[in-house]
């Protein structure tokens with residue numbers, strides 16, 4: 001009975017170059033982004049400049065978290081209390097939370113078997129909404145050409161939640177570059193790790209001038225290197241409230257070397273994803289998620305479906321895999337656990353039931369895939385899942401086999 005012993009929550013260490021950069025910031029004592037020596041450029045300003053260059057965006061702002069980035073994008077667009085904001089039924093709590101934080105009303109749009117937003121449901125619910133907060137949840141990217149055509153035709157502005165798609169593309173174009181604004185997270189489990197942190201990109205000078213002012217720029221916006229020119233601030237500087245959420249130089253220093261290494265890390269993530277995917281091929285009862293050819297995804301987790309399984313059978317799979325060291329999360333659990341809440345968990349934003357979406361959510365099994373796992377680890381994890389899914393599928397819902405390990 002093989003058993004996996006790795007930790008699903010263990011990220012790689014912060015690279016030595018990033019630690020050295022962080023030490024330099026701490027030794028300087030100048031952690032606040034606007035606290036610079038004469039002629040010094042703040043780490044936060046450099047990070048913004050480099051992230052803008054890496055994504056091809058004209059402007060970038062570094063902020064305190066991904067959730068703050070999303071709420072700030074909504075504020076910059078002038079979303080008002082009571083406005084309807086479309087978003088995914090399959091996403092995580094910070095997304096509807098950002099919408100609720102500005103007093104707006106989340107309108108949840110269904111999910112497909114490909115784990116992306118259902119464009120038919122989006123069209124059906126679009127009436128009366130001005131903004132779509134599109135979550136590329138768990139790195140699954142919908143047909144962005146079709147989505148943008150649909151939204152453009154209805155005058156709906158798109159904010160992309162790229163918390164799980166840093167460096168990912170659709171049809172060769174980066175996520176975050178399709179909508180009016182792209183929001184990223186650098187929280188520990190994301191593609192770059194600063195503990196907490198967020199980044200906003202856009203080509204729109206008025207939107208980005210507002211985000212800079214909203215984040216709390218103390219009239220020092222001229223210290224930004226990836227912000228619009230001073231003229232863009234002229235009419236906004238006294239009318240835009242300060243809702244502090246800046247990124248500090250310490251986090252920015254940790255992130256800059258990680259950004260330089262992002263393409264290599266993304267390739268490593270995808271190798272791990274492909275290893276698990278290959279190991280689960282033709283597992284009876286298990287549906288793998290089809291990845292369209294146009295999708296240049298960047299994995300950091302793995303999902304599969306146990307479609308139309310009973311709750312008891314799904315619980316048996318999770319328990320049996322857990323007993324063998326493989327930690328699975330279930331989006332169908334009646335109570336939200338850890339990161340797995342879903343649209344009907346957010347009772348502050350009531351929604352009519354969505355039976356087709358409920359069927360998918362009920363079957364979604366989710367697993368982290370940190371870079372600390374080797375390819376052999378991934379193959380072993382897949383073997384364990386395959387064995388336990390197959391056993392339960394064939395009718396064995398007995399308690400997990402806890403036979404001591406042979407090794």
Ligand SMILES: Cc1ncc(COP(=O)(O)O)c(C=O)c1O
Pocket residue numbers: 065066067068091092094095135136137138161163164185186187196197198
């Ligand atoms: C889908 C999604 N969007 C947005 C966020 C927000 O990021 P943060 O935790 O940095 O606020 C997260 C974070 O977990 C997320 O998973």
